[in-house]
Amino acid sequence: MPTKPDQHPRDLGGGFQIHNPDDGTPIREMFTFGERLLIISDKCIYAIRVADQIDPKRTNAALPHNIQQKLFDHGAKSELVCRSFLQAWRLFRKEFQKIDNEAALAESFAALGELVAMRNSADEFKVVQQSAIEKVASAGRDSSIAIPAVGNVRTRCKTFAQRADHCAAALMSIVRMFYPEMKKGNWDTFCDLVKSKYGKDDNFSKLMEELTPFLRTVRNTRDCLDHHNVSGVVTHDFELHADGQIGVPSIEVNFRDSVVDRCAIVDFMDGTISVILDAFEMVIVHMCAKNIQTFAGMPMTIAPLSDDYRKAWRVRFAYGMFYADGQFAPCG
Numbered sequence: 001m002p003t004k005p006d007q008h009p010r011d012l013g014g015g016f017q018i019h020n021p022d023d024g025t026p027i028r029e030m031f032t033f034g035e036r037l038l039i040i041s042d043k044c045i046y047a048i049r050v051a052d053q054i055d056p057k058r059t060n061a062a063l064p065h066n067i068q069q070k071l072f073d074h075g076a077k078s079e080l081v082c083r084s085f086l087q088a089w090r091l092f093r094k095e096f097q098k099i100d101n102e103a104a105l106a107e108s109f110a111a112l113g114e115l116v117a118m119r120n121s122a123d124e125f126k127v128v129q130q131s132a133i134e135k136v137a138s139a140g141r142d143s144s145i146a147i148p149a150v151g152n153v154r155t156r157c158k159t160f161a162q163r164a165d166h167c168a169a170a171l172m173s174i175v176r177m178f179y180p181e182m183k184k185g186n187w188d189t190f191c192d193l194v195k196s197k198y199g200k201d202d203n204f205s206k207l208m209e210e211l212t213p214f215l216r217t218v219r220n221t222r223d224c225l226d227h228h229n230v231s232g233v234v235t236h237d238f239e240l241h242a243d244g245q246i247g248v249p250s251i252e253v254n255f256r257d258s259v260v261d262r263c264a265i266v267d268f269m270d271g272t273i274s275v276i277l278d279a280f281e282m283v284i285v286h287m288c289a290k291n292i293q294t295f296a297g298m299p300m301t302i303a304p305l306s307d308d309y310r311k312a313w314r315v316r317f318a319y320g321m322f323y324a325d326g327q328f329a330p331c332g
Contacts (some may be wrong), residue, residue: 023041025041026042051065072264104177116271122266162225162226187208281317
């Protein structure tokens with residue numbers, strides 16, 4: 001009787017758990033992304049690869065079956081994740097869009113990475129600023145005064161601006177998938193294209209009219225900081241003013257058509273994150289809505305989800321149809 005060959009350990013069943021003692025929250029989403037399995041818990045995003053991807057010839061039977069890696073300390077409870085990557089995952093679907101949906105989703109994931117890095121930079125700046133305040137006594141016994149210092153303020157702003165510009169660039173890459181004629185255009189070009197294509201009174205046109213100055217400022221700020229244009233972007237550490245008040249670290253922009261009045265750097269960073277997240281979410285929603293394909297012969301649309309669906313799906317918009325009574329029925 002022929003001997004049954006030994007079964008390779010990787011052919012056996014098995015399971016695994018997430019090895020992160022700082023997490024412990026439920027898994028909310030799990031799907032294939034490129035060559036990886038993405039797992040999204042409330043707190044984190046993980047990438048899972050199997051041993052056969054690392055060792056396809058099976059030369060090392062002792063290799064663990066699954067290799068996991070934490071990618072972000074942001075998960076399904078994070079607005080950054082839900083309004084960028086998860087929203088893109090709900091919209092970039094081959095059933096509804098003719099673009100390279102996998103490439104668009106990859107750019108969305110890249111944008112999420114930049115958003116997370118921006119958030120980390122902003123949070124770190126707040127911590128460093130507060131620490132500087134706490135370390136410095138407000139006055140001495142003589143006629144001098146010590147004021148706090150963050151240090152490397154311009155470099156910190158430069159790193160943040162680069163991340164913001166990278167995020168906007170990822171969004172522009174997606175724009176060019178929907179509108180190939182935008183191959184060499186910028187945000188002003190795209191704004192003009194949208195208005196000429198859909199009319200100046202269209203909601204997409206109004207959105208781009210509002211967002212374009214901001215996106216232009218993101219690029220101009222990054223250009224100034226990258227090329228040491230001191231007059232275009234001016235940064236300040238803590239400063240003692242003539243009235244005796246100590247000003248917190250601040251930034252001001254005046255370059256080309258971009259003007260940002262002097263404001264606290266922490267406010268500038270928080271505001272930039274908020275608006276660029278709005279821009280990413282709403283631009284992809286409008287582009288998908290304008291280019292949607294019929295599904296099984298039925299006309300589809302994109303609309304806001306009700307609170308119940310929004311809580312379950314963790315995004316604000318989805319494909320679906322309206323019933324005769326006006327109720328929106330999302331398509332999973």
